[in-house]
Amino acid sequence: MAVHEVERHAMTRALELAARGPRGANPQVGAVILSPAGEILAEGWHHGAGTPHAEIDALSKLQGDAARGATAVVTLEPCNHTGRTGPCSLALIDAGISRVIYALDDPGVVSGGGAERLRSAGVEVEAGEQADGARALISDWLTAQRLGRPHITVKWAQSLDGRAAAADGSSQWITGSAARADVHRRRAAADAIIVGTGTVLADDPALTARDGDTLYEHQPIPVVIGSRETPTDAAVRRHPHEALFYAAGDLQSVIADLHERGIQSAFIEGGPTLASSFIAAGLADRVLAYVAPVLLGGGRLALTEIGVPTISAARRLAVEEWVPLGADMLAIATFEDNESDHNEGVR
Structure with missing residues (x-):
């Protein structure tokens, strides 16, 4: 399924949010949650090592089942492991997110694989949206x-x-x-x-x-x-x-x-x-x-x-x-x- 124009705008916004985060051991990541109608429900970004990841930061601003059926637009593939925080892929599944759009695959052997986990749970996943912009933002981290x-x-x-x-x-x-x-x-x-x-x-x-x-x-x-x-x-x-x-x-x-x-x-x-x-x-x-x-x-x-x-x-x-x-x-x-x-x- 193609990425819609409103989702492209959301990725642009997610990249802007990601840039607010500090450079460090973790990558700069931004996230935007869109309603089924394409309205922004919540935004988030990663504030540094040990703090909630961008997806969790955005989801924390919603109450109840507000994220059910929504789309998550994220600059990096949702992680799939438990480190200092839990796996974002599971958090998105539990929140009822039905569609995830992300820019770059997570290169980590341990942390990668979130997209596969999401698809296995029935979540629609699109990868590669504005990948060049995301890569430029975290090029040093990727290296x-x-x-x-x-x-x-x-x-x-x-x-x-x-x-x-x-x-x-x-x-x-x-x-x-x-x-x-x-x-x-x-x-x-x-x-x-x-x-x-x-x-x-x-x-x-x-x-x-x-x-x-x-x-x-x-x-x-x-x-x-x-x-x-x-x-x-x-x-x-x-x-x-x-x-x-x-x-x-x-x-x-x-x-x-x-x-x-x-x-x-x-x-x-x-x-x-x-x-x-x-x-x-x-x-x-x-x-x-x-x-x-x-x-x-x-x-x-x-x-x-x-x-x-x-x-x-x-x-x-x-x-x-x-x-x-x-x-x-x-x-x-x-x-x-x-x-x-x-x-x-x-x-």
Whole structure:
């Protein structure tokens, strides 16, 4: 059965509602309940981990049998498992919903399968309505589900001869203002920004995302990795978000903890040592390499040891785009060999 125009409008509204929810361990999801006549009976969205899912949030605003025979329009397939909350597919069945329209399939092995459960109970189900819009809204969450960890971007700035700093360690600024502005825009799109204690002690970065002197509305959570103590007056301690500190050691454990905290995307800006460690550990999905038309010479390379003993073991990337930024050039490339299929949903 085709999706009606009023249901399309309801999905547009559901996507707007979903965007109100916080980014985190759970996806942003919105729901609209329509009467058999096409009138909106209730709306809801997911307010964060541990709170009712969007469908339950909407149903909770109805009394008695008000949902019987109604249509539920949801941006993600109703879940089919009991986690911190019960399965939404069962709640919709119990409420008497007769038709469900959703945008995207739930990718979780555990949480997926809600559509099949609904159909088995006699509920009419339509999938794929405005799937592109729903996918764009929760693309980072979907990627984190596929990888089983946050999507990780490693960024560095380098001279044309591959140096990250001059012989005396100075590096501000290798690239020009257009490149630096681009970095801040990309920081603002990330959930976390990660550096090592060496960078904190050498540069005292604020780790904020700025448009000139103005902070972007969204700020990445600052993360510092290393065994050395961060000074009490360090700029990172004045960040809008409380910084997370991890001792030097197993990067896998750090990333697992960030994933548990709901971090979907991380931006590595910690200098050659940290950048190389993430790449060597197979924890880099994308590279942003800002290349300036200057020569520095010396030994301060943009990357150090990444576990490549011979040319046959070279880490090869696919360049997605070359972006001119004033006199500089940005290479955006991906490590396609790092992706895995960890699809355990967390809704």
